[in-house]
Amino acid sequence: MCNCLFLASSVLLPELTWDEQAPELTVGLIHESEEGVRRSLGQPHVYSLGTHIGCGCPFIFEPDWTALTEADVQEFQRNRVNFVQLHQYLEAIRPLGAVIELYNADEFWLEPLNSRDFRASELLTERFVFDERQHYTLVPSSGLHLHPEV
Numbered sequence: 001m002c003n004c005l006f007l008a009s010s011v012l013l014p015e016l017t018w019d020e021q022a023p024e025l026t027v028g029l030i031h032e033s034e035e036g037v038r039r040s041l042g043q044p045h046v047y048s049l050g051t052h053i054g055c056g057c058p059f060i061f062e063p064d065w066t067a068l069t070e071a072d073v074q075e076f077q078r079n080r081v082n083f084v085q086l087h088q089y090l091e092a093i094r095p096l097g098a099v100i101e102l103y104n105a106d107e108f109w110l111e112p113l114n115s116r117d118f119r120a121s122e123l124l125t126e127r128f129v130f131d132e133r134q135h136y137t138l139v140p141s142s143g144l145h146l147h148p149e150v
Contacts, residue, residue: 002055004108005130006030008043010099016089018050025085026050036109040135041101051082058082059104059130080126087123090138100138104130 007013007027016027030037030046038046051058058079063072090100103112110133118136122128130136 001106003057003060003104003106003130004034004037005049005056005059006034006037006041006103006108007047007049008041008101008103009045009047009093010043011096012045013047013093013096013098015047018054023052023054025052025082025089026054027089034108037103037105040103040105040108040112043099043101049086052078056104059086060132062127062129065127083123083128087120090120090123102130102136102138103134104136105133107133 013027015029016025018026027047027049030048034046034048049056049059059082061075061079063069063076093100102118105112112135113133114131115135115137117139119139119141121141
């Protein structure tokens with residue numbers, strides 16, 4: 001089963017569609033079969049995020065750092081492009097003032113195991129990967145929430 005990374009927003013967001021000639025980050029409204037993820041997200045507009053290979057698996061790929069192979073390094077470098085593209089997307093939508101949540105899971109219909117605040121800049125750190133069944137709330141770099149406390 002592939003990994004799934006979902007983004008939920010308080011406002012409608014621009015979608016990024018798949019381009020067979022230049023595959024990269026995709027952002028699209030969830031399909032009917034993915035509706036179960038809504039239980040884990042508090043915002044009304046839910047999107048599935050894809051990568052250069054279509055699914056969200058590159059968002060969790062972490063090589064064995066103690067025994068790196070050339071193939072691992074190449075895959076890791078290809079995957080990091082998706083993190084940069086997601087960072088760019090989050091920065092591009094920042095002016096919309098949306099409340100943003102992310103949920104990463106291969107069994108997305110299950111509730112999150114953990115929840116934490118998340119800064120878009122974390123995507124640019126070398127070893128960041130999304131944790132399994134982790135709920136993330138996007139906060140600005142200053143550490144202040146982008147949304148009012150409930």
